Each structure stands twice: as C-alpha cells, then as structure tokens.
Amino acid sequence: MIQRISEKELEAQREYAEKVKTAVSAAGSEKGRALRFCVVTYGCQQNEADSERLAGMLYSMGYEKTETDADADVILVNTCAVREHAEKRALSVTGQYKHLKEKNPDLIIGVCGCMVSQEHRLDDIKHRYPYVDIVFGTSYLWRLPEILYRRLSRRKRLFLLDTGDDGNIAEDVPVLRECGYRAWLSVMYGCNNFCTYCVVPHVRGRERSRYREDILKEARALVADGVKDITLLGQNVNSYGRGLYEDYGFPELLSDINAIDGDFTLRFMTSHPKDATRKLIDTMASCEKVAPQLHLPLQSGSDGVLRRMNRHYTLDSYKRLIDYAREKIPDLTLTSDIMVGFPGETEEDFEATLGALRDIRYDMVYSFIYSRRKNTPAAEYEDQIPEQIKHERFERMLQLQNGIGFEINRGYVGKTVRVLCDGESKNDPSTLSGRTAGGKNVCFTGTCAAGEYADVKITEARPFVLCGETAEKGDKNDDI
Ligand code: SF4
Known part of the structure; x- marks a missing residue:
C-alpha cells in the first residue's frame, strides 16, 4: 500500500530541523562564520535529485553550501551501488576524509544512498571507517534533520539500514536545486523488474508512484519558478500509476504536465522497453512540450x-x-x-x-x-x-x-537548432554550451545567458557534440 509520510511525521522533522538550526547558528557565532555543507554525488539522475533534497534540508537547517569538501562542516557522500566501480570510488573518497576529520574533529561525515542500503557495505563503513558519523539508506533520506539532531546531541555514531519500508513517500521535503532552469521531477521510486544483473530493486525497494496531484503541484511550481527543462524521473516511468490508479498511467501524466501553461520542455527517463507502448509514443507526438527524445x-x-x-x-x-x-x-x-x-x-x-x-x-x-x-x-x-x-x-x-x-x-551541419544555453563551456570557456530539445550537446559562439534560448547554426559535427554559432535573425529553425 502506497502512503504519503504523514503530516505529523513531517512536522516532527521540521521540529528537528529547527533544533539543528539553533545549534548551527550557535556554532557559527563561535566560529565567526556560517557552517557549511558539501554533498558529493555518485550515480544516476535519481541520486542527483536525492542530493538536491539533502542539500535542501541542510540549507533549511542553516548550513551554507560549499563546493569544496575541505571547507565543509558536514560532508554527505551520496553513493551508488549499480556497478562495483561506483562503490570503489565512493569508498575511496570517504577514505580521503579521514585526514579532514583529524584536522577538524567537529566535522560530520555521512555516507548515504544505494551503496549503504546493502548490509555488507553498511557493516564495512561501520568497522573500516571509524571517523564516519552517520550512515543511512535511501528510505531514511527525508529523516536527515532527525539523524543530524541525534548525532549532534548524543555524539554517537548512527547506522540506519533500510528496513524495506517500501510503501512510503515523503512529500514537501525542501529542495535546493543545482540549476535554476533545469530540474528533476521524480514521479516514482523503486523498481519491480528484478533484471538479473541489477541491484536497484534491492536497494531502492519496490516500485511506488507519487500521487498525480503531488506531481502536478510540483511541476506547476517549477514552471512558475522559471524552470525551462523538466526531466521526469523513475527507474521505469512507463509503469507509473500501477497499483495506484486503474486508468491513469504515464501517458496521461505526460499530457497533464504538458497542459501546464509556460514555455518549457518535458523529458523523461528511464523507460523499460517491455512497458513502453504505442500510446506513449502517440502522446509524445501530440504533446508539443514533450522533447523528441527517447532513452530506451x-x-x-x-x-x-x-x-x-x-x-x-x-x-x-x-x-x-x-x-x-x-x-x-x-x-x-x-x-x-x-x-x-x-x-x-x-x-x-x-x-x-x-x-x-x-x-x-x-x-x-x-x-x-x-x-x-x-x-x-x-x-x-x-x-x-x-x-x-x-x-x-x-x-x-x-x-x-x-x-x-x-x-x-x-547530418546536422548547416541546420539551425534551438538551444537552451548552460553558459560557458567547461571544455572551452571561450564558447558557450547548451542542449537542444532532443538532448544534443551543442557548443557555440555568440552571446547568450545561461537559462536563455539561442538559435544556433551548426557548422561542425564531432562525435559527441555539435558546434556552431548563434544564427542571424531570419535563419530557419530546424527544431531538433
Ligand atoms: S528495470 Fe532498471 S532499475 Fe529495474 S531492475 Fe531492471 S535495470 Fe534495474
């Protein structure tokens, strides 16, 4: 049975957040500066979305964000379990924090996410990384205020293994988004498919969909905030609504979000081929805001x-x-x-x-x-x-x-495409970078602010990127 976490439980978390905020403010006064947090993320888009919620909660507790782990008073490593390589990287970076803890014994180090939703990894951290303060799996994420409060007040290390409490969804958790104009929007959590190679159903639990009214409310708020590119997230978005609605699935959800007023693009991932239907394709084709992009x-x-x-x-x-x-x-x-x-x-x-x-x-x-x-x-x-x-x-x-x-x-050379600009290119700061509605990476010359659209004439193709220049007024847009 799918249930929202009750208002009473969420209120309890807000109270913990207030208590932590008081402690953070007192510690900040003593240090003569605001306390800072850093969230290090491994893995998929769902983890990136989770990290934005971790950041939102930390921000609501009075911490300021820093990109530099050496500056932080709280470091959270949000881990992935999908491949061994991702686990090794997360363990290696956690290992490097030992020296930060030696320099600053008040530093709180946390490891969370999919990797530590596995008992053997949680035990690993407990015994081999004694300087790690808090460890919690994905289903505890919304309880971060309580976890931090318990750590700060009792000074004991905390290890919370996922209980398989699969039916619950926490709404209204604060979010601090990385980007003002692109946003993740989770429509469901977990997976029921049990592909024989995949650990996700074991670490993220069974499939559960959010209520459509909660998703639509969040989508409207994103558009009102000026978000221009929304990616709907789920391990298998095509089974959205299963077990929740009789006759309302992912195509209907896409249509309803598409109907929200505003200039934005809607995309989604991931689709499982066994559940992707012609109805989904028809809906994509008929909804003008849905990107012409399919990851299958x-x-x-x-x-x-x-x-x-x-x-x-x-x-x-x-x-x-x-x-x-x-x-x-x-x-x-x-x-x-x-x-x-x-x-x-x-x-x-x-x-x-x-x-x-x-x-x-x-x-x-x-x-x-x-x-x-x-x-x-x-x-x-x-x-x-x-x-x-x-x-x-x-x-x-x-x-x-x-x-x-x-x-x-x-095949794109000579065409003009509309690009949502992300600002200076990381590889070449003399150019700008952005993405088309279809998700093609474009680097281009000209003037355009991050979060604005540019029409770009493609002059060169590379294996993973299209290059071009902002188009003259009147150039035909080939809309990819
Ligand atoms: S559908 Fe995706 S998340 Fe689910 S078990 Fe298969 S590979 Fe893993």
Whole structure:
C-alpha cells in the first residue's frame, strides 16, 4: 500500500530541523562564520535529485553550501551501488576524509544512498571507517534533520539500514536545486523488474508512484519558478500509476504536465522497453512540450541474453516500437544503454548486439561492462565472461557506436537548432554550451545567458557534440 509520510511525521522533522538550526547558528557565532555543507554525488539522475533534497534540508537547517569538501562542516557522500566501480570510488573518497576529520574533529561525515542500503557495505563503513558519523539508506533520506539532531546531541555514531519500508513517500521535503532552469521531477521510486544483473530493486525497494496531484503541484511550481527543462524521473516511468490508479498511467501524466501553461520542455527517463507502448509514443507526438527524445535501454541485441537478463522483450518487438516512434516523431533523438559481457554472452550474442546498433542507429549509447553485484542472480551464474574478453568487446562496440553517432551528427551541419544555453563551456570557456530539445550537446559562439534560448547554426559535427554559432535573425529553425 502506497502512503504519503504523514503530516505529523513531517512536522516532527521540521521540529528537528529547527533544533539543528539553533545549534548551527550557535556554532557559527563561535566560529565567526556560517557552517557549511558539501554533498558529493555518485550515480544516476535519481541520486542527483536525492542530493538536491539533502542539500535542501541542510540549507533549511542553516548550513551554507560549499563546493569544496575541505571547507565543509558536514560532508554527505551520496553513493551508488549499480556497478562495483561506483562503490570503489565512493569508498575511496570517504577514505580521503579521514585526514579532514583529524584536522577538524567537529566535522560530520555521512555516507548515504544505494551503496549503504546493502548490509555488507553498511557493516564495512561501520568497522573500516571509524571517523564516519552517520550512515543511512535511501528510505531514511527525508529523516536527515532527525539523524543530524541525534548525532549532534548524543555524539554517537548512527547506522540506519533500510528496513524495506517500501510503501512510503515523503512529500514537501525542501529542495535546493543545482540549476535554476533545469530540474528533476521524480514521479516514482523503486523498481519491480528484478533484471538479473541489477541491484536497484534491492536497494531502492519496490516500485511506488507519487500521487498525480503531488506531481502536478510540483511541476506547476517549477514552471512558475522559471524552470525551462523538466526531466521526469523513475527507474521505469512507463509503469507509473500501477497499483495506484486503474486508468491513469504515464501517458496521461505526460499530457497533464504538458497542459501546464509556460514555455518549457518535458523529458523523461528511464523507460523499460517491455512497458513502453504505442500510446506513449502517440502522446509524445501530440504533446508539443514533450522533447523528441527517447532513452530506451536495449541492453543486448541477443534474445537469449535478454531472456537471461529477465528483460521480457525481444529485439524484434523493440525494433517495431522504434520504427513506430520514428514514424510518429521524425526528428526523434534515440539513446540507449548497452551492457557488454553479461554471463554466458557468446561471440554470436555480442555480434547480435553490434548488428542491432548498426540497424537501429542510436544517436548515443551509454555502454557498460557487466559488473557482478552481490545478491543478484547473475552474480551466481557460472559462465562469467573473462575480463579481457569483456574489455575487448567493449572497445569494439565503442568504436562502432562512436562512428554511427558521428555520422548522425554530421547530418546536422548547416541546420539551425534551438538551444537552451548552460553558459560557458567547461571544455572551452571561450564558447558557450547548451542542449537542444532532443538532448544534443551543442557548443557555440555568440552571446547568450545561461537559462536563455539561442538559435544556433551548426557548422561542425564531432562525435559527441555539435558546434556552431548563434544564427542571424531570419535563419530557419530546424527544431531538433
Ligand atoms: S528495470 Fe531492471 S535495470 Fe532498471 S532499475 Fe529495474 S531492475 Fe534495474
């Protein structure tokens, strides 16, 4: 049963926040400066959205934000468990905070998120990182004020393992967004799909959707705040509403948000191919604010591998949906996730994946080498692929896909596109960067403020970015 966290419980958190704020203010007066927090984020967009909520709560408790962990009085490491590499990086950065704690014993170090929703990792931190003060899994996030209060008042370390309390959703948690004009909007949490390689259902719990009125209220507030690009988030947005509504699903939600007055673009991720329907595509095609962009993870081009992954679709059914989407949305930008080296993947299976890339021709692919995750069925499969073969296949796939992406990008040269500007490019501060409605990265010359739109004439294509200059007035916009 899905339930909102009760107003009484949220009120209790607000009271804890007030108490922490008083303590933070007193400590700030003693130090002669405001106390500061730093949130370090690993992993997916859902984690980025969670970090904005952690930041919002810390801000509401009187802390100021700093980007530099060495300056901070509270550091939270928001971790990911999807791949071993992400866990290693989070543990390594946590290890580096030992010397900060030695310099500043009042520093509070917290580790939270998916990695520590696994008991063995929580135990790891407890025993091997004695300078870490607080550890809590994803379902405790909204209780940060209470966690901090308990730590500050009792000076004891706190370790809160997720209880599998899956039915609850906390609304109205403060958010401090990273960007004023792009925003995440979570529509659901957790996952019921249990792909055999994936740890997410174990660390984020079962699938639960937010009530539509809560989502619409948040969407209206974002638009009223001037947000121009909203990304709806969920592990599988296509199952939105399941178990909550009889006849209201993700297409209906998209239509309702699309109907909000304002100049904004709406996009979403992630879609599971088994639940993505023609109705979804029709809705995308008919809603003028929905971006012509679809991220639809294929994972493998081999039906045998897809079966062992527990994915519940075939390459053929996937391709039929893509054909339909391209027919309805001719300027569609299509991206995917591909996993290489899943247990038992033969050379023939891998060739089927390469064949799928050649046939489908994605704009971009997020590719991964299979990583063995504790407590998932695939980790127990005996036919694990040797690392060397995994890496060799990964390189072959990259080479192929990079060539395809580059070819597609070259087709944009000479076109004029509307870009939402993100300000100075990080790679080359003499240029600006931004993204099209379809999600293409663009770097360009000219004048445009972050958060404003520019029409950009594309003069050069690179494998992962389009380059151009702001267009002259009157140049036709090719709207990608
Ligand atoms: S759909 Fe599969 S891969 Fe995606 S989060 Fe759920 S279990 Fe993991």
